[in-house]
Amino acid sequence: xxxxxxxxxxxxxxxxxxxxxxxxxxxxxxxxxxxxxxxxxxxxxxxxxxxxxxxxxxxxxxxxxxxxxxxxxxxxxxxxxxxxxxxxxxxxxxxxxxxxxxxxxxxxxxxxxxxxxxxxxxxxxxxxxxxxxxxxxxxxxxxxxxxxxxxxxxxxxxxxxxxxxxxxxxxxxxxxxxxxxxxxxxxxxxxxxxxxxxxxxxxxxxxxxxxxxxxxxxxxxxxxxxxxxxxxxxxxxxxxxxxxxxxxxxxxxxxxxxxxxxxxxxxxxxxxxxxx
Amino acid sequence: xxxxxxxxxxxxxxxxxxxxxxxxxxxxxxxxxxxxxxxxxxxxxxxxxxxxxxxxxxxxxxxxxxxxxxxxxxxxxxxxxxxxxxxxxxxxxxxxxxxxxxxxxxxxxxxxxxxxxxxxxxxxxxxxxxxxxxxxxxxxxxxxxxxxxxxxxxxxxxxxxxxxxxxxxxxxxxxxxxxxxxxxxxxxxxxxxxxxxxxxxxxxxxxxxxxxxxxxxxxxxxxxxxxxxxxxxxxxxxxxxxxxxxxxxxxxxxxxxxxxxxxxxxxxxxxxxxxxxxxxxxxxxxxxxxxxxxxxxxxxxxxxxxxxxxxxxxxxxxxxxxxxxxxxxxxxxx
Numbered sequence: 001x002x003x004x005x006x007x008x009x010x011x012x013x014x015x016x017x018x019x020x021x022x023x024x025x026x027x028x029x030x031x032x033x034x035x036x037x038x039x040x041x042x043x044x045x046x047x048x049x050x051x052x053x054x055x056x057x058x059x060x061x062x063x064x065x066x067x068x069x070x071x072x073x074x075x076x077x078x079x080x081x082x083x084x085x086x087x088x089x090x091x092x093x094x095x096x097x098x099x100x101x102x103x104x105x106x107x108x109x110x111x112x113x114x115x116x117x118x119x120x121x122x123x124x125x126x127x128x129x130x131x132x133x134x135x136x137x138x139x140x141x142x143x144x145x146x147x148x149x150x151x152x153x154x155x156x157x158x159x160x161x162x163x164x165x166x167x168x169x170x171x172x173x174x175x176x177x178x179x180x181x182x183x184x185x186x187x188x189x190x191x192x193x194x195x196x197x198x199x200x201x202x203x204x205x206x207x208x209x210x211x212x213x214x215x216x217x218x219x220x221x222x223x224x225x226x227x228x229x230x231x232x233x234x235x236x237x238x239x240x241x242x243x244x245x246x247x248x249x250x251x252x253x254x255x256x257x258x259x260x261x262x263x264x265x266x267x268x269x270x271x272x273x274x275x276x
Numbered sequence: 277x278x279x280x281x282x283x284x285x286x287x288x289x290x291x292x293x294x295x296x297x298x299x300x301x302x303x304x305x306x307x308x309x310x311x312x313x314x315x316x317x318x319x320x321x322x323x324x325x326x327x328x329x330x331x332x333x334x335x336x337x338x339x340x341x342x343x344x345x346x347x348x349x350x351x352x353x354x355x356x357x358x359x360x361x362x363x364x365x366x367x368x369x370x371x372x373x374x375x376x377x378x379x380x381x382x383x384x385x386x387x388x389x390x391x392x393x394x395x396x397x398x399x400x401x402x403x404x405x406x407x408x409x410x411x412x413x414x415x416x417x418x419x420x421x422x423x424x425x426x427x428x429x430x431x432x433x434x435x436x437x438x439x440x441x442x443x444x445x446x447x448x449x450x451x452x453x454x455x456x457x458x459x460x461x462x463x464x465x466x467x468x469x470x471x472x473x474x475x476x477x478x479x480x481x482x483x484x485x486x487x488x489x490x491x492x493x494x495x496x497x498x499x500x501x502x503x504x505x506x507x508x509x510x511x512x513x514x515x516x517x518x519x520x521x522x523x524x525x526x527x528x529x530x531x532x533x534x535x536x537x538x539x540x541x542x543x544x545x546x547x548x549x550x551x552x553x554x555x556x557x558x559x560x561x562x563x564x565x566x567x568x569x570x571x572x573x574x575x576x577x578x579x580x581x582x583x584x585x586x587x588x589x590x591x592x593x594x595x596x597x598x599x600x601x602x603x604x605x606x607x608x609x610x
Contacts, residue, residue, distance in 0.1 A: 172328050173361035177422065178349040178378035187374075191365045 028252070034245035035059070042241040058246035066229060068250060075225035075251075077140050078215070079208035082147035083201055086155045089148075091197075094159035095185060099168055109160065112153040120150070120213045131218055140223045143215060147208045155204050162196030163189070202262055209255045226251035278339065278352075278429035278462035279304040280325060285334035287320055287486075294320055295486040297334065302430075302464060302479075304339075307456050309465045311473040312483035312509070318466045319434055321483070325464065326432050327351050338429060349378070354423035355432040358439060360415045362407040362422075368394075369403040372421045379426070393421040396455075413444045420455070430462035437472065449475060470510055474498070482506050504606040507532045513562060513575045515600070522570050528601035528609055535562065535577040537598035540584075545591030549574060551584050565590055 033049075034042050041052045062068070097105050127146065128137075136142030166189065174188040190197065212227040219228055230251050233244040280302040287295040294317050302308045310318040323329040325336065327348035336343045343351050354375070362371050372393055376386045394400045397417040407415055416436060423431055433452070437445045453476050456463050467473055473480050474494045482489045482497065482505070490502040494510075501507035507515045515532045523531045538547075540563070549568035554561060561582045565574040576592060584590055601609040 167359060167361065169357045169359050169361040170363065172348075173355065173357060173422075174363075174374070175328065175348045176326060176353065176355040177375035177426070179374075180349070180378075183378060188363055192363070194365075 031245045031248050031252075034242055035249045037242050039240065039242045042245070058242045059250070062233070062243055062246045062250065066232065066247075068229065071224060071226045071229035071251075072254065074140060074219075074223055075209055075227075075254075078143050078147060078223070078225050079205050081140070081144040082151065082208045083204045085144060086148040086152050086204055087197070087201060090152060090155040090159050090200075091185065091190065093156050094163050095189060097156075097160050098163035098166075099171060109157065112156060116153055124217060127214075128217070137218060138220045138222045138224075143218055143223055143225075146214050146218065147211055150211065150214065151204050151207050154207070155200055158200040158203070159193070159196065162193050162200070165196075166192055198262075202259075206255055206259065279337075280430060280462065280464070281337040281340075282321075282325070283335040283337070285324060285336060286332045287317075287324055287329065288332045293332075293486070295324070298486070298488060300481065300488065300491070302462060304462055305460050307453075307463045307465065307476060307478040308481060309467060309473040309477035309479070310481050310483055311467055311470055312489075314468055316483040317486035318468075318483045320486075322355075322432050322434055322464060322466045326353055326355050328355075352429040353432055354426050354428035354430075355434065356416075356419045356423050356436045358435040360407070360419040360439075362415060362418055364407055367404050367406055368399060368410070368418050368421075371407065371418055372399075372425055375422060375426045389425045390421075393425045396424070397421050412440050413448060416440065416448060417451075420452070424455070424459070428461070430464060433463065433465040435466055435468070437467075438469075445472075452476065471512055474510070480510070482509060484509075500608065500610070501532075501600065502608050504530055504532065504602050507600055507602070513577065516571060516574050517602075518570045520570070523601075526599065526601055529604040530602040530606065532600040532602065533594045533598065535575040537595045538574070538576045539593045539595065540576060540578045540582060541591045541593050543591055545593045547574075547592040547594065549590055549592070551586055551588045551590050554584060554586065556581055563590060565592070568592075 035058055036054045036056070037048065037052050038055060038057065041048055044052075097109065131137045131142055134142075136145075170192070171184055171188060174184045179187065209225075210227070212231070215225050215227045216231055219225070230244065230247050233240050233247045280300075282298060282300040284297045284299060285295065286293060286297050298321070310321060312318050320329065324331050327343070327346060331344060334344075338351055338353070363374065366374065369390055372390045373386050376389060381389075390403075391400070394403055397420060399414070399417055399421060402410060402414060402418075407418065410418065416439075419436070436452075437448050440448060449472060452463075452465075456476075465472075465476060477494055479491060480494055480497055481491045484505050489509075490497060490506045497506060497510045501510060501515075504517055508517060511534055513535045515534045516538070517530055517532050519530050523529060547568055547570060549565040552564040552566045552573065554563050558581060559579075561578045561580070561584075563576045563578065563582075563584065565576060566572075568574050574592070576590075603609055
């Protein structure tokens with residue numbers, strides 16, 4: 001029998017869910033709202049919610065002062081590149097851990113995750129030195145590699161858990177059918193894991209897009225992505241809240257839209273009627 | 277051609293040896309069934325032949341050529357799995373074509389062979405469906421289709437019918453047997469169901485704890501089981517195994533009498549007891565008999581509907597020439 005849910009209970013839980021959702025969304029909402037105010041209105045006390053003169057002035061100034069398209073392109077290249085690079089490495093890694101585990105597989109997975117527990121600033125100095133040595137400072141390639149490495153444990157973990165869901169017999173069948181390892185991964189495993197791979201790619205892209213520590217520390221002008229674009233408006237002198245908000249809105253808009261369009265893919269699980 | 281020969285093959289997982297040294301020859305064209313209780317190593321043995329598991333020591337030869345270090349794809353064997361293991365993202369057509377595509381055959385040849393296999397297996401109407409849209413029996417046929425298009429040296433079946441319901445299982449059993457008659461290709465079939473083994477096999481290999489207890493034709497195993505394990509495993513319902521004074525009378529440690537070799541008589545039988553459960557199947561009646569003083573329970577098969585009920589006294593006569601005798605080690609005394 002299904003659980004008995006009263007109307008009252010439904011109303012309470014729905015209200016609670018909306019409250020939490022709105023609290024989480026509020027900063028983003030406030031940023032977008034502020035971007036349409038003048039600088040004076042942005043710091044008005046009490047805060048202005050609707051009753052202000054909506055203006056696009058900030059967007060115009062931001063557009064005028066900096067080349068948004070260049071930052072956007074850098075973000076796309078860096079986030080996209082690190083995602084593709086990471087996936088190419090993570091698929092075989094996750095395959096081997098999911099389908100031919102050794103006694104150390106669990107340890108390796110945990111060890112990989114442990115690198116995420118290290119504060120990034122702890123390795124800032126060595127990585128900066130490497131970048132200087134190999135002339136990688138302010139290059140998109142260098143940043144791509146660093147972001148890929150930062151997110152690799154998460155990609156491997158996610159793919160590993162998706163692959164674990166795929167019955168090993170199907171891969172064995174492919175092997176019996178004459179598929180080489182490459183063909184097995186390419187024609188059988190990957191298509192079956194597409195929902196999992198897609199959500200992993202998407203999450204990784206979002207993480208790389210929003211990554212600020214490394215992008216700010218390792219770039220100057222040439223390879224600077226949108227995070228650097230936002231940072232350039234948080235100036236210590238003067239009050240540029242409205243312009244900062246406009247820059248932030250422009251920076252998060254593409255990823256917000258991408259996330260919106262692909263939310264179905266993000267939550268879709270591995271539901272196949274393959275066996276039994 | 278598809279002769280498979282195992283020479284002193286062993287398999288260990290870590291320090292546990294699941295297959296002690298084992299020799300076996302599967303003749304070309306033979307339908308061989310590996311049967312045994314779960315955990316007896318029959319599936320492992322099949323996977324060793326397939327190459328999905330590496331053998332620990334020993335040699336495997338297929339058609340006289342060493343196959344020990346050959347990858348599964350190159351052994352020329354096709355396998356049908358218990359879970360069917362179809363590719364869920366491909367249509368039936370693409371599933372069946374997959375091994376041919378891997379073998380880099382040209383398109384026209386692939387189409388011809390896929391359609392041929394589909395018509396043999398009555399799958400022509402389902403070629404463009406996905407496995408998820410098929411019933412269990414149809415999926416099983418697709419799995420078989422994927423195996424036959426390759427024209428392999430031998431087919432390996434790993435409990436292929438255990439996911440099907442009883443009626444379908446009988447039907448598929450016949451289909452596989454007919455397929456074997458038509459193709460005359462070597463088939464190695466793993467099952468825990470001795471009825472499948474008896475009905476399908478040219479040769480049955482009875483396994484227990486990784487050891488071959490006996491190999492032979494179904495009737496050889498039925499008529500002269502080499503030991504008490506085979507005696508108890510082959511035949512349904514199970515053979516009655518009796519120890520104690522009754523066995524000693526026959527100069528044996530254990531005697532075995534099959535349920536169908538004990539006659540129910542009106543009175544004055546050699547053995548007596550009371551009926552526990554009576555299973556009336558119409559064509560036969562199975563009696564589970566207690567208080568015989570011979571064994572915990574005796575099973576007797578009577579032809580037709582015998583109207584004895586729970587608690588009734590029953591008189592029995594074993595057929596003297598159908599009594600199997602075993603020594604203290606459980607080995608047959610001929």
